Amino acid sequence: MKLPIRVTVNGAPQAHEVEPRLLLVHYLRDVLGLTGAHVGCDTSQCGACTVLVDGQAVKSCTVLAVQTDGAEVTTIEGLAALGPTPPAPLPVREGGEDRHSQSPAPPFPTRERGPGGLGLHPLQQAFWDQHGLQCGYCTPGMIMAAYDLLRQHPRPSEAEIRHGLEGVLCRCTGYQHIVAAVQQAAEQLAAPAPPAS
Amino acid sequence: MFPRAFEYVAPDTLDEALALLAEDPDETRALAGGHSLLPLMKLRLAAPRRLVDLRRLRGALAHVQPANGNGGGLAIGALVTYHALATDPSVHERHPVMAEVAAAIGDLQVRNRGTIGGSLAHADPAGDLPAVALALDARLQLTARGGAERTVPATDFFQGAYTTALGPGELLTRIDLPTPLAHSGAAYAKARNPASGYAVAGVAAFLALGADGRVATARVAVTGVGEVAYRATACEAALRGQEPTPERLREAVAQAAAGVQPLEDVYASGAYRAHLTSLYAERALRRALERARGAS
Numbered sequence: 243m244k245l246p247i248r249v250t251v252n253g254a255p256q257a258h259e260v261e262p263r264l265l266l267v268h269y270l271r272d273v274l275g276l277t278g279a280h281v282g283c284d285t286s287q288c289g290a291c292t293v294l295v296d297g298q299a300v301k302s303c304t305v306l307a308v309q310t311d312g313a314e315v316t317t318i319e320g321l322a323a324l325g326p327t328p329p330a331p332l333p334v335r336e337g338g339e340d341r342h343s344q345s346p347a348p349p350f351p352t353r354e355r356g357p358g359g360l361g362l363h364p365l366q367q368a369f370w371d372q373h374g375l376q377c378g379y380c381t382p383g384m385i386m387a388a389y390d391l392l393r394q395h396p397r398p399s400e401a402e403i404r405h406g407l408e409g410v411l412c413r414c415t416g417y418q419h420i421v422a423a424v425q426q427a428a429e430q431l432a433a434p435a436p437p438a439s
Numbered sequence: 440m441f442p443r444a445f446e447y448v449a450p451d452t453l454d455e456a457l458a459l460l461a462e463d464p465d466e467t468r469a470l471a472g473g474h475s476l477l478p479l480m481k482l483r484l485a486a487p488r489r490l491v492d493l494r495r496l497r498g499a500l501a502h503v504q505p506a507n508g509n510g511g512g513l514a515i516g517a518l519v520t521y522h523a524l525a526t527d528p529s530v531h532e533r534h535p536v537m538a539e540v541a542a543a544i545g546d547l548q549v550r551n552r553g554t555i556g557g558s559l560a561h562a563d564p565a566g567d568l569p570a571v572a573l574a575l576d577a578r579l580q581l582t583a584r585g586g587a588e589r590t591v592p593a594t595d596f597f598q599g600a601y602t603t604a605l606g607p608g609e610l611l612t613r614i615d616l617p618t619p620l621a622h623s624g625a626a627y628a629k630a631r632n633p634a635s636g637y638a639v640a641g642v643a644a645f646l647a648l649g650a651d652g653r654v655a656t657a658r659v660a661v662t663g664v665g666e667v668a669y670r671a672t673a674c675e676a677a678l679r680g681q682e683p684t685p686e687r688l689r690e691a692v693a694q695a696a697a698g699v700q701p702l703e704d705v706y707a708s709g710a711y712r713a714h715l716t717s718l719y720a721e722r723a724l725r726r727a728l729e730r731a732r733g734a735s
Contacts, residue, residue, distance in 0.1 A: 245447060262447030262490065265481075284440060286478045287634075289548060298522075298551040304477050305552070308447050309470075309492060387547060394547075409546025 247311040251276070252320025260307050267291040269307035270317060278318035278382040282411075289410030292383035293317045299390035301409070318382035321363045321389065364430040365389060365423070374423030376414035384410045388424045396432055398424070442480035449492040453499060453612070457584035459491045461608030469493055469610060471518060471557035474549050493518060493610075500556070500612055503527045511618035517556025517611050521545070524555060534575060534616050535730075536625040536643065540567050545636065556611045562667065564600045564702075565637040567627065569668035572614065573597070573660035574625055574643035580613035581605060590615075600666045620656065623647035624730025628722040629663065630715045632706055638663030639706045640715035642671075642695065644723035646683065646731045654678045659692075659724070664716050665699040673697040674720060688724050695720040 244259040251274060258273055270276045270293065279302050282290035291303040294316040316324060365385050368374065375381040384407065391398060391406035398406065403424045404417070412420060450456045460467050466488035468476060479485040497518050506512035513533055524530055525542035544550060544567060558568040559579065572593040579591050596604045605611060629641030641663050647656035657678040662668040677691035701712035
């Protein structure tokens with residue numbers, strides 16, 4: 243028995259009918275085609291699925307899509323739009339059963355090449371600059387969790403960073419460069435915005 | 440990986456939620472933060488036919504307020520999240536141990552969703568909050584439809600593994616904490632399971648000192664050790680009326696697992712768990728004592 247939900251995802255309103263047991267991570271991946279959130283475990287531990295719901299980092303594998311009716315969800319694909327200079331709004335996707343049944347619209351916001359080159363959020367840029375990833379599987383979850391961490395602690399100590407990221411597991415990096423990336427992003431986000439080019 | 444099919448309702452009022460829970464109590468579960476229930480459902484260890492989502496009740500049930508007619512106490516709505524508990528100034532001021540424990544549960548993402556009411560109602564034998572509720576002498580408000588309410592002290596609420604005093608069709612709606620006593624302090628210490636962070640042995644201790652510096656009130660609550668969180672009454676009796684010297688504490692905590700069959704599992708044998716109970720009881724009591732002496 244499907245239920246109608248209306249969710250705003252990366253700024254775009256979405257309307258679908260879903261089974262109550264559909265996990266938010268599967269709604270994002272399979273219905274909306276936003277495959278940045280990853281499924282990395284079966285036990286709500288790994289955090290690779292982390293997204294923002296109403297601005298707070300949550301494990302999307304442990305939230306039902308129906309629980310986000312009326313809420314705003316932000317995935318890694320929509321993160322750059324939350325940055326200091328948001329790009330143009332994303333195209334609105336038609337409501338539909340499954341992404342395969344319609345021509346795909348780009349989920350990643352395209353924007354003009356700015357000072358960062360690719361129009362990345364400072365967190366994304368920092369993970370690039372500091373080599374905060376290897377295989378990249380945990381990275382979207384790590385970045386979304388770091389976003390909430392920096393919202394709560396704009397100038398975090400190293401200990402606060404490590405504590406704040408306990409909910410995302412990384413098997414590749416040993417976390418050292420992840421911490422450096424978050425520190426860089428914290429500095430950039432705390433610094434005054436550069437003049438528009 | 441994903442749950443069996445179920446029905447889902449997100450009622451607008453508490454009374455609607457209670458009516459839904461009362462309709463078919465064996466097959467209906469309340470959904471708060473969902474971070475205990477949904478993982479169980481994904482593993483198919485729980486398969487309720489219907490979930491009643493309490494999300495629309497946050498307006499009524501997600502506040503921390505001064506307790507009515509109770510100068511310094513707190514009334515904590517059941518839907519207050521761990522994050523809210525950890526950051527609320529009045530929780531920090533009046534019962535800081537509650538804020539500290541909430542800040543260390545799970546991880547940042549879990550703390551954004553998990554709720555105090557959900558945690559206590561779920562009554563995981565190794566959960567942290569049941570021990571804190573016992574040590575702080577919390578009183579739990581249980582609500583049924585038609586405005587039927589009853590108050591249960593924490594000591595009567597936790598009855599067994601995942602078993603509480605909640606009856607069919609009842610919801611835990613509020614947790615009341617008393618006015619902090621003068622010269623009192625509380626602390627929590629645990630041996631963490633290295634993977635899950637749950638208590639292999641966790642102890643919440645509360646001490647209130649008399650004007651003579653002796654122990655007027657002692658509450659020592661243990662989680663992760665028995666089938667259910669419990670008050671270590673023999674340990675408490677050994678402290679009451681005594682001067683809280685290090686030697687006295689050490690003698691008292693030897694009884695922290697008295698009368699309880701400690702769980703045996705891959706993380707700790709029964710004997711080791713009993714040893715951890717005494718060790719962490721002593722740590723918690725030492726910190727509680729420091730706070731009690733520092734408190735005006």
